[in-house]
Amino acid sequence: MLKPIKKPVVKREYTFLERIYLWEIVKGLKLTWKHFTFNVRASFRPGPHTVPTCWQYPEDRRPIAPIFRGAHYLALDEKGRELCIGCGMCARACPAHCIKVKRGKPPEGQEEKYAGKTICESFEIDMLRCIVCGFCEEACAKGALYLGPDYELAEYEKGPCIYDKERLLANFRKARAEGKLKPKRKPVPVAAPEKKPVGKKAVSPEGKASGSQKEK
Amino acid sequence: MEDLGITVIKVVFIWTWVLLIATLMTWVERRGSAMMQDRLGPNRAGPFGLLQPVADGIKLFTKEDIVPEKAQKILFSLGPVLFALPAFSAYAVVPFGDKLVLDGKEIILQVADVNIGFLYIVALGGLAVYGMVVGGWGSNNKYSILGGLRSTAQLISYEVPFGIVLLAVVMVFGTFSLREISLAQQGTFLGFLPNWGVFKQPLGFILFMTAAYAEANRVPFDLPEAESEIVAGYHTEYGSMRLGLYLFGEYVNLYTLAALTVTLFFGAWHLPYLDMSHFLGPISYGIASFLVFFLKTAFFLWLFVWIRWTVPRFRYDQVMGLGWKALIPLSLVNLFVTALIIQLTV
Amino acid sequence: MREPHCNVPGCDLGSDQMVGDYVTINIGPSHPAMHGTLRVVAKTDGETVIEAEPEIGYLHRGVEKLGENLTYNQFIPITDRLNYCSSIVNNVAYEKAVEKLMGVEIPEKAQLVRVILMELSRIADHQVCIGILGVDIGAFTPFFYQIIQREEIYEIFEWYNGARLTVTAGRIGGQDADLPDMFEEKWRMLKDGIRKANDETDKLLTHNRIWMDRTIGISAFSAEDALNFGFTGPCLRACGVPRDLRKDDPYYMYDQFDFDIPVGKNGDVFDRYMVRMKEMEESIKIIDQAYALYREMPEDAPLKAKVPKIIKPPAGEVYAALESPNGELGFYLKSDGSDKPYRIKVRPPCFMIYQAFPELIKGEMIADTIACLSSLNIIAGELDR
Numbered sequence: 001m002l003k004p005i006k007k008p009v010v011k012r013e014y015t016f017l018e019r020i021y022l023w024e025i026v027k028g029l030k031l032t033w034k035h036f037t038f039n040v041r042a043s044f045r046p047g048p049h050t051v052p053t054c055w056q057y058p059e060d061r062r063p064i065a066p067i068f069r070g071a072h073y074l075a076l077d078e079k080g081r082e083l084c085i086g087c088g089m090c091a092r093a094c095p096a097h098c099i100k101v102k103r104g105k106p107p108e109g110q111e112e113k114y115a116g117k118t119i120c121e122s123f124e125i126d127m128l129r130c131i132v133c134g135f136c137e138e139a140c141a142k143g144a145l146y147l148g149p150d151y152e153l154a155e156y157e158k159g160p161c162i163y164d165k166e167r168l169l170a171n172f173r174k175a176r177a178e179g180k181l182k183p184k185r186k187p188v189p190v191a192a193p194e195k196k197p198v199g200k201k202a203v204s205p206e207g208k209a210s211g212s213q214k215e216k
Numbered sequence: 217m218e219d220l221g222i223t224v225i226k227v228v229f230i231w232t233w234v235l236l237i238a239t240l241m242t243w244v245e246r247r248g249s250a251m252m253q254d255r256l257g258p259n260r261a262g263p264f265g266l267l268q269p270v271a272d273g274i275k276l277f278t279k280e281d282i283v284p285e286k287a288q289k290i291l292f293s294l295g296p297v298l299f300a301l302p303a304f305s306a307y308a309v310v311p312f313g314d315k316l317v318l319d320g321k322e323i324i325l326q327v328a329d330v331n332i333g334f335l336y337i338v339a340l341g342g343l344a345v346y347g348m349v350v351g352g353w354g355s356n357n358k359y360s361i362l363g364g365l366r367s368t369a370q371l372i373s374y375e376v377p378f379g380i381v382l383l384a385v386v387m388v389f390g391t392f393s394l395r396e397i398s399l400a401q402q403g404t405f406l407g408f409l410p411n412w413g414v415f416k417q418p419l420g421f422i423l424f425m426t427a428a429y430a431e432a433n434r435v436p437f438d439l440p441e442a443e444s445e446i447v448a449g450y451h452t453e454y455g456s457m458r459l460g461l462y463l464f465g466e467y468v469n470l471y472t473l474a475a476l477t478v479t480l481f482f483g484a485w486h487l488p489y490l491d492m493s494h495f496l497g498p499i500s501y502g503i504a505s506f507l508v509f510f511l512k513t514a515f516f517l518w519l520f521v522w523i524r525w526t527v528p529r530f531r532y533d534q535v536m537g538l539g540w541k542a543l544i545p546l547s548l549v550n551l552f553v554t555a556l557i558i559q560l561t562v
Numbered sequence: 563m564r565e566p567h568c569n570v571p572g573c574d575l576g577s578d579q580m581v582g583d584y585v586t587i588n589i590g591p592s593h594p595a596m597h598g599t600l601r602v603v604a605k606t607d608g609e610t611v612i613e614a615e616p617e618i619g620y621l622h623r624g625v626e627k628l629g630e631n632l633t634y635n636q637f638i639p640i641t642d643r644l645n646y647c648s649s650i651v652n653n654v655a656y657e658k659a660v661e662k663l664m665g666v667e668i669p670e671k672a673q674l675v676r677v678i679l680m681e682l683s684r685i686a687d688h689q690v691c692i693g694i695l696g697v698d699i700g701a702f703t704p705f706f707y708q709i710i711q712r713e714e715i716y717e718i719f720e721w722y723n724g725a726r727l728t729v730t731a732g733r734i735g736g737q738d739a740d741l742p743d744m745f746e747e748k749w750r751m752l753k754d755g756i757r758k759a760n761d762e763t764d765k766l767l768t769h770n771r772i773w774m775d776r777t778i779g780i781s782a783f784s785a786e787d788a789l790n791f792g793f794t795g796p797c798l799r800a801c802g803v804p805r806d807l808r809k810d811d812p813y814y815m816y817d818q819f820d821f822d823i824p825v826g827k828n829g830d831v832f833d834r835y836m837v838r839m840k841e842m843e844e845s846i847k848i849i850d851q852a853y854a855l856y857r858e859m860p861e862d863a864p865l866k867a868k869v870p871k872i873i874k875p876p877a878g879e880v881y882a883a884l885e886s887p888n889g890e891l892g893f894y895l896k897s898d899g900s901d902k903p904y905r906i907k908v909r910p911p912c913f914m915i916y917q918a919f920p921e922l923i924k925g926e927m928i929a930d931t932i933a934c935l936s937s938l939n940i941i942a943g944e945l946d947r
Contacts, residue, residue, distance in 0.1 A: 005787050005921045010779030010828045014771060022422070024770040028526040031765050032252040032703060039251040053710045054256045065717075065742075069724035095636035133639035133730045134723065138738070147724065188737060191669045191864035253706035358587050362609070362928070435700060436772050444595040444698040445929045528772045529700025531929045532609050 066183055069134045069147040072125050072163060073171035075181075077115055082169075083144035086120030090136035090145050098129035099136060116142065123165040127153060137185065148172070149180040226327050227308075234307055238467035239269040241517060248518070249525045276460035284355065284453050291354030296454070296461035299347020302340040303465035303472070309333035310475045311395050313509050314485050314493075316502030325506060326395055333394040334382050337476065338375065341431055344469065345371040348440055351462070352450035363449025366532055367433065367440035373539035374430040374437075380547040381417075381424045384554045385480050388416050394476075398484030402491065410488035413481035419550045421481045423543055428473045430535070433466065435524040439532055474516035478509060485509040584612060587928070591620045595698050595932045598942025602919070602931065609927045614920045621946040629906035634660050634734050634873040637906070642728035644908065645944040647690045648683035650719070650731045651886045652944075658813065659882035659893035660734045661867075663875040669864040672736040673814040674856040678745075679722065679731055680884075681845040681852070685756060686715045687887035687939070688796075688838040688845075695835060695936040696767060699776050704763040711759045714752050718745060734873050736866025741856065749853065753846055760839060768836075777832035781922040781934040788829060791921075792914035795889025796837045797938055801829030807885040819851045831930075831937040874901050881909075888912055888939055910944040 017023040042050050048060035055062045064070075075083050086103035104121030106114045137147050148171055155161050163171075175181050243258070243266060250257025261267040283292055310333075313325030330336060345368055352364025389397045401411050409415045417424075430437040441449035451462045478484060485492075485505035492508075493501050530538070590601035599620035605613045625644065629637045641656045642649040654676050661668060668676075689712045693705035716726040721742035723731060732738060767773045783793075785801040798805055806823045808816040824840035826833025877899040883892030889911025896905040915938050922938075923931045 005924075006784070007921075007925070008782045008784050008828060010782050010830055012774065012778045014774065018769050018771050018774065021771045025523070025527055028766045028770060029522060031762055032522065032526045035254060036248070036251045039254060043251070043256065051254065051256050053254050053713070056256075065721040065724060067724040067739075068720060093636070095632055095639050131639055131728070132725065133642075133728070134725070135636070135639070135730075186739075188739060188865040189862050190736070190866045191868055249702070253703050254710055255706065358585060362587075438700070442700065442929065444700065444932050447594060525703050526766065527701065527770060528696070528767065528776060529929075530772055531776055531927060533927065534772075534775050 064149060064151070066149075066180075067185075068149050068151070068182075069132050069137075071127070071148055071150040071153055071171055072130075072136070072168055073146055073148040073175055074123060074165065074168040075144050075146060075172055076169070081113055081115040082119060083115050083142050084120045084123065085116035085118045085142055085144075086123075087118075087141070089139040089141060093135040093139035095133060095135060096129045096131050098126040100124040100126075120165065123168060125163045125168065127161045127163055128158065143184055146182045148175045148182060149178070150175070222323055223327070226323075226325075230307060230312055230327060231304070233312070234304075234468055234471050237471055237517075238464060239273070241467045241470065241521075242269045242272065242463070244518070245521050245524075248521045252522075252525050273460070276457050279456040281456045281458070284357070286356045287453065288354045288356065291350050292453075293354075293458070295347050295351025295354055295450075296458045296465075297347070298350055299344060300461045300465040300468070302343040302347075303468040306337060306340040306469070306472045307475070309336050309394055310472060310479060311398055311484060311509070312475070313502060313506035314398075315505075317498035323502075324395065325502065329393060329395045331391075331393045334386065334392050337472075338379055338382065341378070342371065342375055344431075344465075347462075347465070348450040351454065355450070355453035357453050359446040359448070359452045360450050362446050363440045363452070366446075367450060369532075370430055370433075370437065370439060370535055370539075373536055374427045374543070377423055377539065377543035377547040378427040378431060380544070380551055381420045381427065382480075384417055384420050384547070384551045385413055385424075387551070387554050387558060388413065394479050398479055398486075401483040402486050404489065410483055410486070412483040412486075412488075417481065417550070417554070419546065420554075423547050423550065424481065425477065426538075426543060428477065429520070429523070430539070432469050432473055432520070434470070434520055436527045436530050437535060438524075438529060439535060442529055470517060470520050471513070474513045474520070475509075477516050478512040482512050484512075583607060589928075589931065591617075595935070597694065597935070597940060600935070600940060600942055600945070602935075604923075604928065604931060606928060609929075611923050611926055611928060611931055614923050614931065616916060616919050618916070619946050621942040623947065625947040626906050626908060629903055631902065633901050634875070634903065637903070638733065639728065639730045642730055643943055644910065644947065645687070645886065645888065645891075645912075645941045646727060647941060648680075648687035648887050649727065649729050650679045650683040651687075651884070651891065653729070653731050654680055655882070655884050655886065655891045656893050657732050657734055658884060659880055659895050660873065660875060662882045663878060663880040663895055663897055664734070664869070664873070666735055666867045666869060668736050668867050670815070671856065671859045671863040672732075672865045672867075674852050674859070675737050675741055675865065676732060677814050677816070677819075677852045678741065678849050678856065679719075679729075681849045682715050682718060684887045685842050685845050686712045688842050689715075689756075689759070691887075691936070691939040692763060692835060692838055695831075695933065696763070698932045698936040699773065701767060701773070704766050707759045707762050711752070711755045714748070714755060718742065718748055718752070721745075721748075733866070735869035736864070740865060746853070749849065753850075756842065756846065760842060764839065768839075774832065776929075776933060777835060777937075778830060779828065780831045780930045781926055781937075783829035783918070783922060785829065787918070787921070791918040793889070793918070794911050794914065795885070795887070796834055796841065797829070797889065797915050799823060800826035800833035800837045802827055807883060807890055811883075813884055815852070815855070816848075818855070819848050821847050821851075831933050834937040872901050874899060883909065886911060888941070888944070889915065908944075908947055910947065912938075912940045912945040916940050916945055 039051050042052065048056055077083055086101055088101045088103065091099040091101050101123055102121040103118055106119050132147060134147055136145050150171060246268065247257040247265065257265065258268040259265040261271045283289060308327040309330055311326035315325060316323045348367040349364040352360040386392060389400045391397060401413065403411045405411050414421045433440050441451065451459055454462060485508045487508060492504050496504055584605050584607055587604045587606050588601070589604055590596040591599040601617040601620060603615045603617065604611045625640055628640055632640070638653055638656060641652040644652045689708040693708040696704040719729045720726045721744055723729060723739045783801055785803050788798050788801040789803065793801070794805065802825050804823045804825050809823060821844045824837050824844065826837050875897045877897055879894070879896040881892055881894045883890045890909065891911055892909035894907040894909065895903050898904040919938070922934050926934065
C-alpha cells in the first residue's frame with residue numbers, strides 16, 4: 001500500500017491591493033483595452049493582413065519558408081529531363097513505408113527525355129501514410145525528389161491521395177510556374193573522423209563529404 | 217392610464233429593440249474579444265461580419281432538434297422556455313427614456329411604471345434560475361445537474377446582497393418606482409456632483425455590479441456553464457434553438473441588468489450638468505433621452521464583455537465565500553451607513 | 563497497489579448509477595479540458611473529489627514497438643509525436659541516447675544548434691502550458707498572447723528545416739541543417755515578443771486575486787512525496803527541489819552557460835506556473851549565450867560527426883536522459899548490433915507525474931482537478947506513447 005500522503009497546507013498571503021480584487025482587475029482591463037484599441041485601429045488600415053497576427057487564409061497567405069516541407073514533386077532538370085533514376089533510396093529511407101518505386105529502362109527512342117541511364121517506371125507516394133518528415137528528399141542522391149511548397153493536400157476521395165508519377169511531375173510544373181522551386185539541399189559539413197589512421201588526408205572544407213548521402 | 221394601443225406599440229418596440237441589441241451583443245462579444253486577443257473574429261458575413269448573428273440564428277434554427285434518449289422530455293423542453301421567459305419580461309418595468317409628447321399626449325418611455333418595480337425585477341431574476349435547474353435536471357447528465365446546482369446556489373447567495381443594495385438605493389431615493397428614481401437623479405448635490413446613484417452609493421454600486429455579474433452568470437461568475445470544468449453546465453445536452461433560447465436569454469438578461477444599472481446609478485437619461493428638456497423640442501427630447509439612456513446601457517453591456525475577457529473564473533466555494541462573507545456584510549454596512557446619513561441629514 | 567478500477571466500495575467505475583452519497587463523474591476522454599485523450603474517473607461528494615482514478619492509454623500508438631521495426635534514423639520522426647509541444651527536445655533526447663550507445667561525440671556547433679533549438683522548444687512548451695492553464699481557469703486572453711509568440715518560434719523551426727510542429731530536427735551524429743540566416747534578426751524581435759507576452763500574462767494573472775485564490779495551495783505537494791513519486795522538471799522544482807539535468811548532469815554545453823534554476827516553495831499550481839514563467843526567461847538567457855558562442859564558430863564548422871550511413875551501434879544497452887520542458891525525458895535503448903534497435907523504452911516525465919495525480923487532487927474540487935491537470939502539463943502523446 002502507498003504511504004498516506006499529507007498535502008502541505010499553504011497559507012495565502014495577500015497584499016491589500018491584491019485582497020480587494022478590483023485594483024488588479026482594473027489593471028487587467030487597462031491592458032486588454034490597450035490591445036483592443038490597437039487592433040481596432042489596425043483592422044481599419046487598408047489592405048490585407050492588418051491585424052498583425054491574422055492571415056485571412058484563402059485570400060491572404062502567410063509566406064512560407066523556401067525549404068517548407070509540403071507535397072512531394074519529382075524534379076526535371078533545365079533541359080526538361082527527368083532526374084529520377086528509380087534507385088529506390090527514398091523508399092528505403094521512408095519511416096512510414098509510403099513510397100513505391102519501380103525501376104526500369106527508358107523506352108526505345110526516348111532516352112533524351114531522361115537524365116539517367118535508368119528511370120522510374122512508376123512512382124507512388126501514399127500521402128495518406130506520409131508523415132512529411134523529409135527523409136526521402138534527404139536520401140535522394142540525384143536531387144530529384146523534393147517536398148514542395150504545396151500544403152493544401154485535402155482530397156474528396158482516397159484515390160487522388162496516392163500520388164503517381166504524373167501527379168508528382170505536375171506538382172513540379174506547378175511549383176516551377178509559381179517560382180517556388182525548392183533550392184537544392186545544402187549538405188551539412190561533416191567532422192573529420194577522429195580515429196582515422198595516420199597518412200590518410202583529412203577532409204578539407206572543400207572536400208567535405210557532402211552530408212550523409214555520398215558515404216558508403 | 218394610457219390606452220392599450222400605445223402600450224402595445226411600446227411593448228413591441230422595446231421587445232424588438234432588446235432582441236436586436238441582444239443579437240448584436242453576440243457579434244460585439246465575438247469581435248470585441250477577438251480584438252482584445254489580437255485576433256479578427258468573425259468578419260465574413262456581411263460588412264464587418266455584422267450578419268454573423270443572423271447566420272448563427274439560421275444555423276441554430278435549421279439544426280436537428282435532439283432530445284437525449286434518457287432525458288425527461290417535458291422538463292427538457294420546459295427548461296429553455298423557463299429561462300427565456302423571465303428574461304424577456306423583466307425589462308417591462310425598466311425605463312428606456314423619459315417621455316415623448318405626441319399631439320399633446322404624453323407617452324412615458326417605459327412599458328409599465330409599476331410602483332413596485334424593484335420587487336418585480338428581483339422576483340423575475342429569481343425565476344430565471346428555474347430554467348437552468350429544470351434544464352439541467354431534465355437533461356439527465358451529471359454535468360448538467362452540477363451546472364444547475366451551481367446556478368441555484370449562486371443565485372440564492374447573490375439575490376441577498378442584490379436585494380440589500382437595492383434597499384439602500386430605495387432609501388436614498390425614497391421610492392420603489394424605477395421611473396421616479398430616474399427622475400430624482402436630475403441636477404446636482406453638494407454643489408458639484410451630478411445627482412446620480414453612483415455618487416450617493418459608491419460602495420453600493422460596486423456591490424450591485426458584482427451581484428449583477430453573478431446573477432447574469434458572467435465571468436468571473438460563469439460557474440454554471442464553466443466550459444473547462446463541467447463541459448457546458450446546464451446546457452450541455454442542448455442543441456438547435458433550445459440552446460439558442462438559453463444563449464439569447466442570457467444576453468437579454470445582460471441588457472436588463474445593464475439598463476437597471478444605468479437607471480439606479482448612472483442617472484438614467486440625464487446628462488450631468490445639463491438639462492436637455494430646456495432646449496430640445498418635445499419629440500427630439502424623447503428621442504434624445506432614449507439615445508442617452510441607450511448609450512449608457514451600451515457602456516455597461518460593453519463592460520460585461522470587457523471583464524469577461526480579462527479575468528479568470530472563481531471556484532464554486534469561493535463564489536459562495538465571496539457572496540456570504542464579503543458581499544452580504546458589506547451590503548449590510550452600506551445599508552446601515554446609508555440609513556445613518558439619511559437620519560442625520562434629513 | 564491500485565486496482566485499475568475505482569476501489570472504493572459503492573463506486574462502480576463507468577456506471578451510470580449514482581450510488582449512495584457520492585457521484586461518480588467521468589471526466590474525459592473527450593472533455594473540453596482534457597489535453598488530448600485523458601480520462602479521470604472522479605468520485606465526488608458535491609463538488610469535492612473524494613477519490614479519483616486516472617485511466618491512461620487512449621492515445622497509445624505503440625511508439626516503442628514501432629521503433630523496433632525502424633532503423634535508428636527512421637525513428638526520429640516518431641519521437642516528434644511524443645510530446646508534440648516540444649518535438650525537438652524529443653528528437654535530441656533520442657539522438658543523444660543513440661550517440662551515447664555509439665560513443666559518438668557530436669561537433670560543438672551541432673551542440674550549440676541543438677541547445678538553441680531545444681531552448682526554443684522549451685519556451686514554446688511552457689507557453690502552451692501557461693496559456694492552457696489560463697484557459698482552464700477561465701482566463702482566455704493570456705492564451706492568445708502566448709500562442710502568438712509560439713507561432714513566431716515555429717517560424718524559426720520552419721526556416722530551419724521546413725516543418726513547424728513535427729520538426730524532425732537532427733540526425734544521429736549531428737544536425738541535418740544549420741540555423742537559418744534569419745535567426746539573428748528574428749530572435750531579436752522574438753525575444754522582446756516573448757518577454758512582452760510574459761509580462762502581459764503576468765499583469766493579467768499573477769497578482770489577480772481570483773487567479774491567486776484558484777492556484778495558491780491547490781494540489782500542493784511536499785518535496786519528499788514528489789521525489790518518492792519520481793517527479794522531475796518544473797513540477798519537482800515547484801516543490802522546492804532544484805533538480806535540473808542541465809545543471810546536475812550537464813550535457814552539450816550547458817555547463818558553460820550562466821543560468822539559474824527557478825524553484826518554488828509549495829509545489830502548488832501557482833508555484834508550477836511561476837516556475838514555468840521564470841524558466842522561459844532563463845531559456846532566453848541561454849539562447850543568447852549559445853548564439854554568441856555559435857557566432858564565433860566558422861561558417862563551415864562541422865555540424866555532424868562522422869557516422870556511417872547505416873547506423874549500426876555495437877551491441878549493448880544505454881540510458882540517456884535530458885531535461886525536457888516537462889522533466890527528465892530518457893530513452894533506454896538496447897542494441898543487438900543490427901541496424902534496428904532491439905528495444906526502445908521511453909521514460910516520459912509525464913508518466914511519473916501522472917501517477918501522483920489521484921493524490922494531488924484528493925480533497926480538492928472539480929474545478930481544481932482541471933487546474934491541477936493543466937499545471938502538470940500532462941501530454942497524452944508522451945504519457946501513452
